Amino acid sequence: MFSKTTYTITINPKIPPRLERLEELANNLWYSWDRATRMLFSRLDPVLWSAVGHNPKAFLKRADESVLLKAAEDPNFLTTYDSILSTFDSYLYEPSQRDKANGLRTKDQIVYFCFEFGFHESLPIYSGGLGILAGDHCKAASDLHLPFVAVGLLYRQGYFSQTIDNQGNQRAVYTDSDFEDLPVSPVLHDDGSEVRIQVALPGRQVTVKIWMAKIGRVTLYLLDTDLPENSQQDRDITHKLYGGDKTMRIEQEIILGIGGVRALHEMGIKPTIWHINEGHAAFMIPERIRILMRGDLDFDSALEAIAANTIFTTHTAVPAGHDHFSEEMVQRYFEPFYRELNINHETFMALGQTASSKDFNMTALAVRGSRTHNGVSKIHGNVSAKICQDLWPQIEPEENPLAYITNGVHVPTFLAQEWTDLFDRYLGYGWRTKLCDTTFWQQIYDIPDHMFWSIRQSLKSQMLFGIRDRLAEQNTRNHGSEAHLDRLLKFTDPVNPNVLTIGFARRFATYKRATLLFENLNWLRKIVLDEEYPVLLIFAGKAHPADVPGQDLIRRISQIAHMPDFEGRLLLVEGYDLRLARRLVAGVDVWLNNPIYPLEASGTSGIKAGINGSLNLSVLDGWWEEGYDGLNGWAIKPGPENMEAVVRDQEESLALYEILQDQVIPLYYNRSKFGYSPEWVRMAKHSMASLLPGFSASRMVEQYLKNFYYPASRQNDRYRSDQFSGAREIAAWKSRIRSAWHGVEIRRLDIPPTRACFNDILHFKVAAKLNGLTPEDVIVEMLISRQYKKTRLSNFNHFSFEYTGIQEQDAHIFELRLSPELCGKQEYFIRIYPYHTLLTHPLEMGMMVWM
Numbered sequence: 001m002f003s004k005t006t007y008t009i010t011i012n013p014k015i016p017p018r019l020e021r022l023e024e025l026a027n028n029l030w031y032s033w034d035r036a037t038r039m040l041f042s043r044l045d046p047v048l049w050s051a052v053g054h055n056p057k058a059f060l061k062r063a064d065e066s067v068l069l070k071a072a073e074d075p076n077f078l079t080t081y082d083s084i085l086s087t088f089d090s091y092l093y094e095p096s097q098r099d100k101a102n103g104l105r106t107k108d109q110i111v112y113f114c115f116e117f118g119f120h121e122s123l124p125i126y127s128g129g130l131g132i133l134a135g136d137h138c139k140a141a142s143d144l145h146l147p148f149v150a151v152g153l154l155y156r157q158g159y160f161s162q163t164i165d166n167q168g169n170q171r172a173v174y175t176d177s178d179f180e181d182l183p184v185s186p187v188l189h190d191d192g193s194e195v196r197i198q199v200a201l202p203g204r205q206v207t208v209k210i211w212m213a214k215i216g217r218v219t220l221y222l223l224d225t226d227l228p229e230n231s232q233q234d235r236d237i238t239h240k241l242y243g244g245d246k247t248m249r250i251e252q253e254i255i256l257g258i259g260g261v262r263a264l265h266e267m268g269i270k271p272t273i274w275h276i277n278e279g280h281a282a283f284m285i286p287e288r289i290r291i292l293m294r295g296d297l298d299f300d301s302a303l304e305a306i307a308a309n310t311i312f313t314t315h316t317a318v319p320a321g322h323d324h325f326s327e328e329m330v331q332r333y334f335e336p337f338y339r340e341l342n343i344n345h346e347t348f349m350a351l352g353q354t355a356s357s358k359d360f361n362m363t364a365l366a367v368r369g370s371r372t373h374n375g376v377s378k379i380h381g382n383v384s385a386k387i388c389q390d391l392w393p394q395i396e397p398e399e400n401p402l403a404y405i406t407n408g409v410h411v412p413t414f415l416a417q418e419w420t421d422l423f424d425r426y427l428g429y430g431w432r433t434k435l436c437d438t439t440f441w442q443q444i445y446d447i448p449d450h451m452f453w454s455i456r457q458s459l460k461s462q463m464l465f466g467i468r469d470r471l472a473e474q475n476t477r478n479h480g481s482e483a484h485l486d487r488l489l490k491f492t493d494p495v496n497p498n499v500l501t502i503g504f505a506r507r508f509a510t511y512k513r514a515t516l517l518f519e520n521l522n523w524l525r526k527i528v529l530d531e532e533y534p535v536l537l538i539f540a541g542k543a544h545p546a547d548v549p550g551q552d553l554i555r556r557i558s559q560i561a562h563m564p565d566f567e568g569r570l571l572l573v574e575g576y577d578l579r580l581a582r583r584l585v586a587g588v589d590v591w592l593n594n595p596i597y598p599l600e601a602s603g604t605s606g607i608k609a610g611i612n613g614s615l616n617l618s619v620l621d622g623w624w625e626e627g628y629d630g631l632n633g634w635a636i637k638p639g640p641e642n643m644e645a646v647v648r649d650q651e652e653s654l655a656l657y658e659i660l661q662d663q664v665i666p667l668y669y670n671r672s673k674f675g676y677s678p679e680w681v682r683m684a685k686h687s688m689a690s691l692l693p694g695f696s697a698s699r700m701v702e703q704y705l706k707n708f709y710y711p712a713s714r715q716n717d718r719y720r721s722d723q724f725s726g727a728r729e730i731a732a733w734k735s736r737i738r739s740a741w742h743g744v745e746i747r748r749l750d751i752p753p754t755r756a757c758f759n760d761i762l763h764f765k766v767a768a769k770l771n772g773l774t775p776e777d778v779i780v781e782m783l784i785s786r787q788y789k790k791t792r793l794s795n796f797n798h799f800s801f802e803y804t805g806i807q808e809q810d811a812h813i814f815e816l817r818l819s820p821e822l823c824g825k826q827e828y829f830i831r832i833y834p835y836h837t838l839l840t841h842p843l844e845m846g847m848m849v850w851m
C-alpha cells in the first residue's frame with residue numbers, strides 16, 4: 001500500500017453580477033412555496049438540481065460557472081429572474097392592509113418555539129406532522145405580516161433517511177448535514193462575531209451557537225451545540241431529532257427552552273407573546289420566571305406574569321406520548337434553579353406533576369405556565385381537556401380552559417403548481433389573499449370539467465413518474481431484476497393514468513393502523529384484482545427507529561406487496577419526506593386514513609390531498625370530523641371509544657371494504673364518453689372548494705391571532721404595567737383563594753318552585769359561606785336549559801346572582817330574579833366559583849362548588 005494524503009479543495013463558482021440575487025433567493029425559504037423560484041434553479045441544471053436534493057444553496061455552490069454565465073445573457077432566463085425578484089421584493093417589503101388591521105400593537109412581538117420545523121426537504125430538521133405544521137404556521141405568519149420569530153434546534157443529522165430492503169426491513173441512515181449547504185447563516189453581533197450563549201448542564205457549561213433561517217418575512221433562530229468548545233457528549237445534543245435516551249431528550253429540551261430564551265435575550269428580541277408548540281420547549285417557563293425574579297418579583301407573581309402572555313398548543317392524544325422525566329432526573333438538572341427561583345424541590349416538582357404520576361410531565365408544566373392552551377381539532381380539544389382535567393380538578397373537562405384550534409395547511413406550499421397556474425388564470429392573482437373566503441372558492445365549480453380532470457390526470461402522471469423512479473432505485477439497491485421491476489410497475493403507467501389509485505402515507509405509528517386495509521386479504525383481493533376496474537395502492541412512511549411494532553407494519557406491508565396477487569398493485573415506497581408527500585397528496589385519486597379514534601390529534605395530510613382534488617376516505621377523527629360534509633369524500637364512522645381493539649379493527653375494515661367496493665370504485669369508473677366520471681369530478685371540485693378556505697394555515701393563524709395572541713398581549717399589559725402590579729395582585733388573590741376555598745359552601749334559602757307560568761318572575765336565594773373571602777371574590781351562578789336527553793354544559797344559559805349586602809351569621813346572601821325565556825321542563829344548577837377581573841379564563845383556578 002502506498003501511504004498518501006488526500007487533500008480536498010472546494011471550488012465555488014463566481015455568481016455573475018447580473019444574477020447575484022440568486023443567493024438571496026437561495027437563502028430565503030420563500031422558495032419552499034414559490035415554485036417559480038425552484039423552477040428557476042432547476043432550469044439552470046436539472047441534473048445538478050436533482051443531485052443536490054432540490055437545495056438552492058447547495059446548488060449555487062456547485063453550479064458550473066459557464067452555466068451561470070450563459071444564463072446571465074439569456075434574455076428568457078433574465079425575464080423570469082427579474083419577475084421572480086419583483087414578486088419576492090413585493091412579498092417581503094410591501095406593507096399590506098393587514099399591517100394595521102391585525103390587532104397587535106407596534107411593540108408586539110410573537111415568538112414560537114418548536115422541537116422540529118418542516119418547510120422543505122432542503123432543511124431536514126423535521127420528522128412529520130408536528131414539524132410541518134410548525135413550518136406552515138411560520139409561513140402563514142409571514143403571509144399575514146405578523147411580527148413573528150421562531151426558535152428551534154439545528155440538528156446536524158435531522159431525523160433519518162429511510163431505505164427498505166426486500167424483506168421489508170427499514171434501515172435508518174443518518175447523514176451529517178453540511179450547514180454551509182443549508183439555507184441558514186450564523187447570527188452575528190454588530191462587530192461581526194458570532195452570537196453564542198451558555199446553558200448550564202450538571203457539572204458543565206454548554207456553549208450554543210445561534211443560526212437563522214429566513215421564512216419569507218419571518219426569522220427562525222436555530223440553536224446548535226456542535227461546537228469545538230463543547231465535549232463530544234454535548235456536541236451530540238443537537239445531532240438527532242427524536243434520537244437518544246431520556247438524558248439526551250432532557251438536555252435537548254433544556255437547550256431549546258432555556259437556551260432559546262437566552263438567545264432571544266442576547267439578540268435583543270423582547271417577545272410580548274410566547275407560543276409553545278408541544279411540550280418540548282416548556283423549560284422556557286422556569287427560565288423566564290428566573291429572569292423576572294432578578295427584579296424584586298416573588299415566584300408566584302413571576303409565574304402569573306409569564307403565564308399571562310404564553311400560549312401552549314398540545315398535539316398528542318395519547319397520554320403516554322407526553323414527555324415526562326423522573327423526579328431524580330429533574331432534581332439533577334434543575335437543583336441550581338431552585339435557589340434562584342427561591343422555591344424548594346417539592347414546589348418545582350409540583351409544576352410538572354399530575355394526580356396520576358410523580359414524574360415531571362412537560363405538558364403539565366406547559367399548561368401551568370400558560371393561560372391559553374389548545375388542542376388541534378375539536379375532538380382533540382375534548383380529548384386533551386380530559387387528559388389534563390386534573391389540572392382544574394373541580395371543573396368538568398367540557399368547561400375547562402383547554403380549547404382548540406383546528407390545524408390547517410399552507411396552501412401555497414401544498415397546492416400543486418398546475419392548480420396555482422389555473423387559479424392565476426381563472427381566479428386572478430389575488431386568490432392568494434382570499435384563502436379564507438368561502439364564497440370566493442365557489443368559483444372552483446365554474447372550472448370546466450374536462451379542464452379540471454386533465455389537471456388531475458397530469459398531477460397523477462407526474463406522481464407516477466416519481467414513484468417509478470423511486471421504485472427503480474429501490475429495486476436496483478435491493479438487487480431486483482429488470483423483470484421484477486417490470487412486474488412491479490405494471491399498473492404504474494404515467495402515460496395512461498387510468499387506474500384508480502389510493503394513497504396511504506404517514507408515520508408508521510401503530511395507532512394509525514397502516515395495515516387495516518389488509519385485515520381481510522381475500523376481500524381485498526376481490527377488490528383490487530378486478531380486471532375491468534383495477535386498483536393501485538401506494539404506501540409510504542417512516543417508523544421511528546426505536547418503534548419495533550411500527551417497523552413490523554412495514555414488514556407486513558412489504559410481505560403482502562410481494563404476494564403474486566398483489567405484486568404491482570400494492571407499492572411500498574421508501575423515503576417518505578416533504579417532496580414525496582407533495583407529489584402523493586396531489587397525485588392520488590383517494591387519500592386513505594384510518595387511525596384508531598380518537599387518537600389522530602388532527603392529521604394534516606388529508607387536507608393537503610383534499611385541496612388538490614384528491615378525495616379523502618377516512619375515519620371520522622381529527623380534522624376530518626369537521627371537514628367531512630357528506631359530499632366531499634367518504635367517512636368511516638368509528639365505533640365507541642371503549643370498543644375492543646380486535647372488534648374495532650374488524651368492523652372498521654368491513655366499512656372500509658364496503659365503501660371501496662360499493663361507492664369509490666363504481667363512482668370512479670362510471671366514465672362518460674369523455675373518459676372521466678362527471679360525478680367524480682363534481683365530488684373532487686367540492687372537496688377543493690369546501691376544504692381549502694376552512695383548513696388553510698391562514699385561517700388557523702388568524703384564529704391564533706384573534707383568539708389567543710391579541711388577548712395575550714392585552715393580558716401582558718395588564719399584568720406588567722406599573723411594576724407588575726397586575727401580576728402581583730392576581731398572585732396574592734389566588735393565594736388567598738387557595739387557602740380559603742376548602743371552606744366555601746352554598747345553601748339554598750328559597751323553596752325550589754316546581755311549576756310556574758311564563759312571564760312569572762322567579763326568585764332564587766342562596767347563602768354562601770365564604771370562609772373569609774368577600775362577595776367580590778366569587779360568582780354565584782345559575783345554569784338553566786331546557787331538558788334534553790343529553791344536555792351539555794355549553795347548552796346552558798348563565799345568570800349571575802347578586803349580592804344583597806346582607807350577611808347572616810357566617811354567610812352572605814345572594815339573590816337572582818329570573819323570568820325563564822322558554823316554556824317546558826327545564827333543568828338548572830346553582831354553583832359558586834372564585835372570580836377576579838384579571839383572570840385570563842374565568843375558570844382558570846379550577847375551583848367550583850355546586851349546590
Ligand SMILES: *Cc1c(COP(=O)(O)O)cnc(C)c1O
Binds near residue numbers: 582602
Ligand atoms: C403533512 C405531512 C405529515 C403529516 O401527515 P398526517 O396526516 O398528520 O400523518 C407527515 N409527513 C409529511 C412529509 C407531511 O407532508
